Amino acid sequence: MNSVMTLLKSHRSIRKFTEKPLAVGMLEQLVSAAQGASSSNHVQAYSIIRVTDPENRAKLMALSGDQVYIQQAAEFLVFCADMKRNTEAAARTGIEPTMGMTEQLLVSTIDTALVAQNLTIAAESEGLGVVYIGGVRNNPEAISELLRLPEHVYPVFGMCLGYPDQDPDVKPRLPLATVLKQDYYDAQHDPVLIEQYDSEMERYYQARTGGNKSSNWSQSMAPMFSGKLRPHMRDFLISQGFEMK
Amino acid sequence: MNSVMTLLKSHRSIRKFTEKPLAVGMLEQLVSAAQGASSSNHVQAYSIIRVTDPENRAKLMALSGDQVYIQQAAEFLVFCADMKRNTEAAARTGIEPTMGMTEQLLVSTIDTALVAQNLTIAAESEGLGVVYIGGVRNNPEAISELLRLPEHVYPVFGMCLGYPDQDPDVKPRLPLATVLKQDYYDAQHDPVLIEQYDSEMERYYQARTGGNKSSNWSQSMAPMFSGKLRPHMRDFLISQGFEMK
Incomplete structure (x- = not known):
């Protein structure tokens, strides 16, 4: 490399x-x-x-x-x-x-x-x-x-x-096989790989926080999909002339 | 550098x-x-x-x-x-x-x-x-x-x-002062700088095409703002679950 x-x-x-x-x-x-x-x-x-x-x-x-x-x-x-x-x-x-x-x-x-x-x-x-x-x-x-x-x-x-x-x-990144796919979007093996990644991220968070943070990648995704994320963005963009027509 | x-x-x-x-x-x-x-x-x-x-x-x-x-x-x-x-x-x-x-x-x-x-x-x-x-x-x-x-x-x-x-x-890039602004968006000097840039791009296109292409940066912007650019994108994104709410 x-x-x-x-x-x-x-x-x-x-x-x-x-x-x-x-x-x-x-x-x-x-x-x-x-x-x-x-x-x-x-x-x-x-x-x-x-x-x-x-x-x-x-x-x-x-x-x-x-x-x-x-x-x-x-x-x-x-x-x-x-x-x-x-x-x-x-x-x-x-x-x-x-x-x-x-x-x-x-x-x-x-x-x-x-x-x-x-x-x-x-x-x-x-x-x-x-x-x-x-x-x-x-x-x-x-x-x-x-x-x-x-x-x-x-x-x-x-x-x-x-x-x-x-x-x-x-920070550990997602397993390569989950983000690089050949010819088609095939997510067949993603669940197993992401489970492994979740364990890896949990170890990372625990080591970084001296054991205080027990979370994994999947759990840390919830905030971005709970309720409405930055719901003002649509109207704001329109007000700046980005109408999304 | x-x-x-x-x-x-x-x-x-x-x-x-x-x-x-x-x-x-x-x-x-x-x-x-x-x-x-x-x-x-x-x-x-x-x-x-x-x-x-x-x-x-x-x-x-x-x-x-x-x-x-x-x-x-x-x-x-x-x-x-x-x-x-x-x-x-x-x-x-x-x-x-x-x-x-x-x-x-x-x-x-x-x-x-x-x-x-x-x-x-x-x-x-x-x-x-x-x-x-x-x-x-x-x-x-x-x-x-x-x-x-x-x-x-x-x-x-x-x-x-x-x-x-x-x-x-x-390819020559826009003059630094047009893309890097201090504290506020101040475009006061942009017209003069972009005129200079247009001349630079015209020379670049002429040299690259052996004199066949006589255009400048400003002129080359028209296609992206003439008529509707990829008007299907909005409906397509919605169909893929990106609703732009």
């Missing part, structure tokens, strides 16, 4: 950072490398807001689930799906741009994720640590207002970035 | 491949490295279908915009957003899982993209080339049937993978 693959496999979210800032110009270098990601028809439908204002950091923390590292990390970035530039470019060609198709929501969301993952790899290759913050979707309207996001732009996730002040273990 | 960042910046889509197959076990290594990607609450909501059956490759090519490399590449993968495993896991805890929230569409789509980008980096670090195939969303229903995708699984994009038999130039 080459060193890049070793790097990819060593990822774990970092939630405690030293006070060391990024060197001047480093973030720009990371974003520039991240821009190398593929993009659907070269639309590059993303923007990244680097939040430096301490008051806004505090507000973002409060709006995104009170995760203290949002305030403490050297950098906090908000990754936005951005179709504003593209619709404006299309309009310049003389057409009346159609926006709000489900497809456009997918394209811009995927573009944003590809760039963010490239940025993650670039950052980790420099010894930095990151954690994605899905919590920016807790209050996307207030956050959009704070960051002055215009129509056709929405915050997909945040990212804390800085030098790690912790060294957590890598 | 370190070697990983150089790798990220050197990405270009490869659409012509040699006949050399991947070494035995290589794809599994790449997927395993890709699994290192972050995942929202560790849901790991993706599955990858490796299509080896030549007849199905031919059908997928026809269904995805007739791009010949879908048939010619050493490997063709279909990346699927997959909430099936997760809803079933949640059900095992005794709850009646809620599915079909817009948030769940976003989470699974993002998870899939993060893993795909990791796989891209892993592949390129081994000298392989890739191209994403958004065209699998041209006929997602027929493709889902062909790959026997169950409810709560949908094909997000495909990916051709193999050893490059071409060496295209890296």
Whole structure:
């Protein structure tokens, strides 16, 4: 296995950072490398807001689930799906741009994720640590207002970035055979494999919490499917011009 | 700039491949490295279908915009957003899982993209080339049937993978200042920067086509906003259990 693959496999979210800032110009270098990601028809439908204002950091923390590292990390970035530039470019060609198709929501969301993952790899290759913050979707309207996001732009996730002040273990991933399937979606062997994985995750949680957390992967899935998850997202996306037509 | 960042910046889509197959076990290594990607609450909501059956490759090519490399590449993968495993896991805890929230569409789509980008980096670090195939969303229903995708699984994009038999130039990316903004979404300087970028892209297209293609970035945006883009996606996603509630 080459060193890049070793790097990819060593990822774990970092939630405690030293006070060391990024060197001047480093973030720009990371974003520039991240821009190398593929993009659907070269639309590059993303923007990244680097939040430096301490008051806004505090507000973002409060709006995104009170995760203290949002305030403490050297950098906090908000990754936005951005179709504003593209619709404006299309309009310049003389057409009346159609926006709000489900497809456009997918394209811009995927573009944003590809760039963010490239940025993650670039950052980790420099010894930095990151954690994605899905919590920016807790209050996307207030956050959009704070960051002055215009129509056709929405915050997909945040990212804390800085030098790690912790060294957590890598979390075990799903067994390869459950996520890589040949020719057809065949889940015949998944129940047995996931049972084994549940035991592995239970051991992992127990070791990490000194025996305090007794849970497994299957059990930890319940919250995302209990009740309605972020039920405001549909109306919020519509209000930002992503109608899902 | 370190070697990983150089790798990220050197990405270009490869659409012509040699006949050399991947070494035995290589794809599994790449997927395993890709699994290192972050995942929202560790849901790991993706599955990858490796299509080896030549007849199905031919059908997928026809269904995805007739791009010949879908048939010619050493490997063709279909990346699927997959909430099936997760809803079933949640059900095992005794709850009646809620599915079909817009948030769940976003989470699974993002998870899939993060893993795909990791796989891209892993592949390129081994000298392989890739191209994403958004065209699998041209006929997602027929493709889902062909790959026997169950409810709560949908094909997000495909990916051709193999050893490059071409060496295209890296396409210029949007100016950094248009995609990285400080504290607020401020697009004040974007028009001037995008005009410069349009000139750069025009020179790039002319050089690449021996003067035959005279277009720029803004002009190339029109197709995605003319008429309705993949208008079937909404109904298709609903039919797969992604209701966008």
